[in-house]
Amino acid sequence: MVSKPAPDATRRSERSRRAIHAAALALVAEAGYPKTTVEGIAARAGVGKQTIYRWWSSKADVLLEAFLDLADRTARAAGNETAAIPDTGDLAADLKAVLRATVDELLDPRFDAPARALAAEGVVDEQLGRVFVARLLEPQLRLYVARLRSAQDAGHVRRDVDPRIALELFVSPLAQRWLQHTGPITHDYTDTLVDYALYGLAPR
Template identity: 80%
Template sequence: MVTQPGKPAPDTTRRSERSRRAIYEAALDLVAETGYPRTTVEGIAARAGVGKQTIYRWWGSKADVLLEAFLDLSEQAAADAGQVPYAIPDTGDLAADLKLVLRLTVDQMADPRFEAPGRALAAEGLVNERLGREFVAKLLEPQLQLYVTRLRSAQHAGQVRADVDPRIALELFVSPLAQRWLQHTGPITHEYTDTLVDYALFGLAPR
């Protein structure tokens, strides 16, 4: 490539990052506007102002684009809020810590920026085994492991029985929330997640 004297060579790294960001934004916008089935690689490329070959150079499918865009969105949202991604506090009060994190999760679920791509990826992961495994490994499992760590800390503090398997225990409050969100079986509120935590930690028998 020949450049004019006195002018720096084009920064291809910066140009590539701009294109990547434009593609992320286009994928998220199109899924929210038209739904996942009607979103195409061609549509993403046109909205982002890049060639279709640029997308296929970096990703294998629209699902791959959307997954990476969604992961980036989650990290950016945490950074904007001054939070460390995938963080659960440990104040010594297990119930309060779990309620705080689940309330934040509810707020994210209700955010239009997250809802459409989140539902699209969850649904596509059921029929696309490879994407489903990647969705779990990159997004869900890191979050679930933090619940495991927090529950183990509570075990060491004597707040949770020593014989409890934290990986199973977390499903008592995480799984009902996910099911209600995916299947629209009821409202998703702070009060609902607070109740899930109370039921999970204190059981159903009279206290």
């Protein structure tokens, strides 16, 4: 009698986790966050509800992990594993390049729906909001701080400028326009934000 190898529980668990991630992202895109439920995610993924609760405490936790995993896999596929804003010596060009990539990501339906859902839920769920900021937003903001400090060292930005405040001149308007649908988000728009932030509004 030929013995069969024991099932690989680790591989099975990873398949289930991937299926749950995909189900959560798909459901929130199709039905919106309020109508997405743990039961719905479980049914879509083909797993029991208890499987989800074994790994996550809520649908928000599932969606946050799924979104972070999607962002990580997308970055690897694009060859952007290194988390850093390019430093070509041209601060304006570097900022415009990374903001254009951000626009492309925000306009990608795979990112748009879950990102909006997490941002909106984070306003009313303080704990989720803190995790969303700490795990998703803050690491990205630190990249801007590092690039602006490099520009300070090169003499391209005043030494008395606080990089953490300065980055809000171009990041915050983009986020507000995206969240509140106050206007289109385009490459031209973010290029203009960089120009206004770096060169001001006074005549040159």
